[in-house]
Amino acid sequence: MTIYRATVLDTPENPFTGGVLRAEEDAGILVERGVIRDRGGFAELRAQHPDEDVIDVRGGVLLPGLVDTHVHYPQVRTIGALGMPLLDWLAHSALPEEARLADRTYAEELAKEFVGGLVAAGTTTALVFGAHFPAAVDALFTEATRVGLRITSGLVVSDRVLRPELLTTPARAYDEGRALADRWHGVGRTRYAVTPRFSLSSSDALLESCAALAKDVEGAWFTSHLNENLVEIAQVAAQFGASVDYLDTYDRHGLVGSRSVFAHNVHVTPRELALLAAQESGVAHCPTSNCALGSGLFALRGHVEHGVRVALGSDVGAGTGLSLLKEGLQAYFIQQLLGPAGWPLSSAHLLHLATRAGAEVLGMAGETGELSPGASFDAVWVRPAAGTTFDTVLRHADSPEDALAKVFALGTVSDTAGVWVSGTRILGGEGRRPATATTGRPSVPG
Ligand SMILES: [Zn+2]
Numbered sequence: 001m002t003i004y005r006a007t008v009l010d011t012p013e014n015p016f017t018g019g020v021l022r023a024e025e026d027a028g029i030l031v032e033r034g035v036i037r038d039r040g041g042f043a044e045l046r047a048q049h050p051d052e053d054v055i056d057v058r059g060g061v062l063l064p065g066l067v068d069t070h071v072h073y074p075q076v077r078t079i080g081a082l083g084m085p086l087l088d089w090l091a092h093s094a095l096p097e098e099a100r101l102a103d104r105t106y107a108e109e110l111a112k113e114f115v116g117g118l119v120a121a122g123t124t125t126a127l128v129f130g131a132h133f134p135a136a137v138d139a140l141f142t143e144a145t146r147v148g149l150r151i152t153s154g155l156v157v158s159d160r161v162l163r164p165e166l167l168t169t170p171a172r173a174y175d176e177g178r179a180l181a182d183r184w185h186g187v188g189r190t191r192y193a194v195t196p197r198f199s200l201s202s203s204d205a206l207l208e209s210c211a212a213l214a215k216d217v218e219g220a221w222f223t224s225h226l227n228e229n230l231v232e233i234a235q236v237a238a239q240f241g242a243s244v245d246y247l248d249t250y251d252r253h254g255l256v257g258s259r260s261v262f263a264h265n266v267h268v269t270p271r272e273l274a275l276l277a278a279q280e281s282g283v284a285h286c287p288t289s290n291c292a293l294g295s296g297l298f299a300l301r302g303h304v305e306h307g308v309r310v311a312l313g314s315d316v317g318a319g320t321g322l323s324l325l326k327e328g329l330q331a332y333f334i335q336q337l338l339g340p341a342g343w344p345l346s347s348a349h350l351l352h353l354a355t356r357a358g359a360e361v362l363g364m365a366g367e368t369g370e371l372s373p374g375a376s377f378d379a380v381w382v383r384p385a386a387g388t389t390f391d392t393v394l395r396h397a398d399s400p401e402d403a404l405a406k407v408f409a410l411g412t413v414s415d416t417a418g419v420w421v422s423g424t425r426i427l428g429g430e431g432r433r434p435a436t437a438t439t440g441r442p443s444v445p446g
Contacts, residue, residue, distance in 0.1 A: 001052045002423070004029045005042045006062035006381070009404055011352040012370040016304050021348035023400030026058070031377040034422030038373055057418060060383025060394070061407060063351065064370050065124025065421065066324040067358025070223070070263040070284035070313025072129040073140050073153070074098045074107075076114045078317035086229040086293050086318075094317060098132060098156075099165050107136035111143040118149060119427050121322040122380030122416045125358065125368050127223055127261055127284070127313075128153040129195060132166045134176045141184045148421045150378075152221050152362060154193040155180055157210065158201035170209035177210075181217040189421075193221035193261075198228075199249035200236050211253040221362075222255050226262035226283075229295045233267055247272040256281055261361055263313060264289075265303070266296040273306040282361030283308055285353070286315035287330035293318050297334050300343045311358035324354040325382075325411040332408070347404035381418035381428065382411050390415060 008027040013019025028045030030038040030052070038045060046054070074097060081093035101107045118126055130137040130153045137155050144151040157173040158166060168176070177194060185192035194214045196202040202210075214220050227233055227246050240249050250256050258280040265272075265283045276283065285298050303310045312327045313319070319327070328350035335342035343349075359369025368378045384390035390410035397403035418428030 001030055001032045001037065001049065003042070003045060003049060003052050003054045004031065004057060004062070004377070004379075005054055006057040007060070008039075008062045008371055009351065009400060010064050010370045010372075011348055011356050012372055014356070015346060015348040015352050019348070019352075021351070021401055021404060025400075029371055029377065031423045034376055034424065036371060036373050036375050036377050039371065057381045057383075060381060060415070060417060061403065062371070063122070063380050063382060063407075064355040065368060065378035065380055065419065066122045066354050067311065067362065067369055068118065068123045068126040068314050068322070068324060069261055069282065069311045069358050069361050070129070070286055071118075071126055071316050071319070071322070073114045074101050074110060074131045074136070075317030076110055076117060079319075079321060081317070082292060084293070086232055086295060089293055089318060095163055095166060099163060101131040101133050101136040102165065104135040104139060107131060107133070107139045108143070111136075111139045114140070115143045115147050115149060117322045119147060119419055120416055121324065121413045122382065122419055123149075123322065123324060124378040124380070124419065124421045125150040125362065125364065126152070127193060127221070127362055129223070130154050130156055132156050132158070132168070134180055137180055138183070141180075141190050145188055145190060148189065148424055148426050150189040150364070150368065150421065152191040152193045154195040154221075154223075156195045156197050157206060158197045159203050159206045161201040162197070168206075170203070170205045173206060174209045174213050177213045178216065181213070181220060185217055185220060191219070191221060192217055193223050195222075196224050198225035198232070198236075199246065200232060200239065204253070207250065207253045207255065211255055214255065220259070222257070222260040224250065224255075224262060226250075226265050227267045227272070228264035228290075229293065230267060245269055245272055247275055251275065259363060263315065264295065266290055266298050268299060268302065270302070270306075273302055273308055277307040280309065283310045284313035284315075284361070285310050285331060286313040286319055287327050287334050288320040289315035289318035290334070291330060292320055297338055298331075299341075300331075300335055301338075301341060304343055309357070309361050310353065311361040312353045321413070323411075323413050325408050328354050328408045347401050347408060350408050351404060377420055377423040379418075379420045380416060382407055382415050383417040384410070384415050
C-alpha cells in the first residue's frame with residue numbers, strides 16, 4: 001500500500017444542495033491496488049501504517065481527476081478558430097478536419113495528441129465525441145487504453161446536411177457501431193456511446209438505428225448535441241416540424257434516459273428541463289465554446305431548479321482548450337454576467353462541476369470524481385512553479401475555498417505536476433517534475 005501526503009480538496013457533498021468543500025491541509029490517502037482504502041490526517045494515518053511507502057505531493061493542491069463530459073477528439077488541431085457562429089464554424093473549421101480522419105494514420109496522430117492533451121490537463125475521465133470513421137474511433141480507444149484513461153466514446157453518425165464523406169446510412173451506422181462496441185464496450189476502462197452528431201444531421205431512420213444499437217449493447221451510453229444555437233434550433237424545427245421541441249427529436253426514439261448526456265442546452269424550454277430531470281439525463285455545460293461561438297449564456301439556474309444533472313465539458317475544438325479549470329472559470333463568468341438570473345458559483349461549485357458532477361452524469365459516482373475510501377485513486381496534482389504569480393497568490397490565500405478560487409482563476413495545464421488513474425501515475429515523475437515535493441511551507445493554509 002501507498003500513502004499519499006498532500007493538501008486535498010474535493011466535493012463529495014453537492015454544493016448546489018448544501019454541501020461544502022472538503023479540505024485537509026496535511027492529509028493522508030491510503031491506496032491499495034489503485035483503490036483508496038482510508039483517508040485522514042497524515043500523522044494519524046502514518047501512525048496506523050508505519051511501514052507503508054509515502055509519496056509526498058505537498059505544495060499546491062491534490063484534486064480528484066477531472067471529468068470532461070463533452071469533448072471532440074478529431075478537433076484537437078482546430079482549437080482557436082475564432083469569429084464564427086456554430087454552423088459556419090462547423091462548415092469551415094471543424095468538418096473539413098473531421099473528414100481527414102478517414103486516413104487511419106492521420107487519426108492515430110490525432111489520438112496521441114488528444115489523449116496526451118487530456119492527461120496534461122488533469123482529465124482522467126471523459127465522454128468523447130469520436131470520429132465519423134470506425135478505424136479512427138478504434139485508434140482513439142487504442143490510445144486511451146495504452147495511456148490508461150477512462151473513456152466513453154463511439155462512432156459519430158449522420159445521414160444528411162453534412163459534407164458527403166461524413167455521411168452514412170442507418171444500417172451501416174448500426175453495423176459499424178456494433179462492431180466497435182463488441183470490441184471495446186466494457187473492456188478495461190472504455191465504454192461505448194451511441195453518438196449521432198445532432199438531430200439536424202440525422203433522419204428519423206438514423207435515430208431509430210441509434211436507438212436499436214443503444215438497446216442491443218447492454219449498458220451503452222448515448223450522447224449528442226442539444227439546443228446550442230438559435231439558428232440551429234430553428235433548422236431542427238424546420239426539419240422535424242415546429243410542433244416538436246429539440247429534445248423531442250431524440251425522445252421520440254427513446255434516446256432520453258439516465259445514460260444520455262446532451263451537450264450545451266443553452267436555449268432550453270421548461271418542458272425540456274422537466275423531461276431531462278424526470279429521465280435523469282445529463283447536460284454537459286461547455287462555457288468557453290458557448291462564448292467563443294456566441295451561442296448564448298447557459299441557464300444554469302433553470303437546470304438546478306428543475307433538478308437536471310449538469311457537469312462541465314471543454315467542447316474542444318469550439319472550446320478554447322482542454323483545461324477544465326478554464327471551463328470552471330468561464331462558467332463562473334457566465335453566471336456573473338447573467339446577474340440575478342444567474343447562479344452565483346463558489347469555488348466549491350466549480351470543483352464539483354469539474355469532478356463529482358461529471359462522475360454522476362457518467363454513472364461513475366463513488367468510483368471517481370472524489371478522493372474518498374472506496375473510490376479509485378484518480379487524482380491531479382496542481383502545483384504552480386515557484387516564483388509565478390499563481391504561486392504567490394496561492395501562498396497568500398486565506399482559506400481553502402479562497403485557495404481553490406485561485407486555482408480556477410490562475411491554474412493552467414502547465415501547472416499539472418502529476419496525474420494518477422487507479423493509482424498509476426500517468427503524468428509527472430521522471431522526465432517531468434519531481435515525484436516528491438520539497439518540504440517547507442505548504443502552499444495552502446488550512
Ligand atoms: Zn460538441
